[in-house]
Amino acid sequence: MELILLLITSGIPGFYTYYALSSKNTIYFNTDNKNIILSFFSIISILIFLLILSLFSGINNVNDLFENLTFTKISLSLIVTSLIVVLLTELVYPLLLDLYNTSTNISRTRKNISSTDTLPIHIKRYENENYQIIVFIKDFENNLIDSGLLTSYSRKQNRNIIIQSLDKKTMNFMLDNVEDNDTYIDFENNVKLEYKYVPTIMFQS
Structure with a gap:
């Protein structure tokens, strides 16, 4: 139960990324892709959290990592993870998505296909x-x-x-x-x- 709660909590920054990017029109969600996009960013935040927790604990084995949890380690890991996710959301993700869209449209133009856009x-x-x-x-x-x-x-x-x-x-x-x-x-x-x-x-x- 502690492991499940821990993973859910560490995935919360992924919700921030999802809503922040969609509210800025960096990504667009609908009924079909909403769960996929949300799950993707939540998984990334969980992986970042596990990496930070591992660094704070000095343990590389996942099983050993969860056997030596403390409130301090969890709290610090969540804080650092949140800061990293905010930086990724505000600076890195928009740049990567813009580069991806640009390269995609360049490729489509070469094939005489009309350009696409993030938004309908x-x-x-x-x-x-x-x-x-x-x-x-x-x-x-x-x-x-x-x-x-x-x-x-x-x-x-x-x-x-x-x-x-x-x-x-x-x-x-x-x-x-x-x-x-x-x-x-x-x-x-x-x-x-x-x-x-x-x-x-x-x-x-």
């Missing part, structure tokens, strides 16, 4: 603070279902959004200043989402 296109659009987004939700017969200003969204699926209704004057003002537009087709729900991008600078005094 809708997240890149939604999180671009240079624009306010007006959304028109229509069926495939072009009948308007709803419209308004995009105020919140799901990072996992393009169609899960919250929009705020606008009065006619505000809507017309925004539509008069549209700089770009996109249309996303949702075949699962038989609707299409028309996005109108209005520069945020238009609303700044």
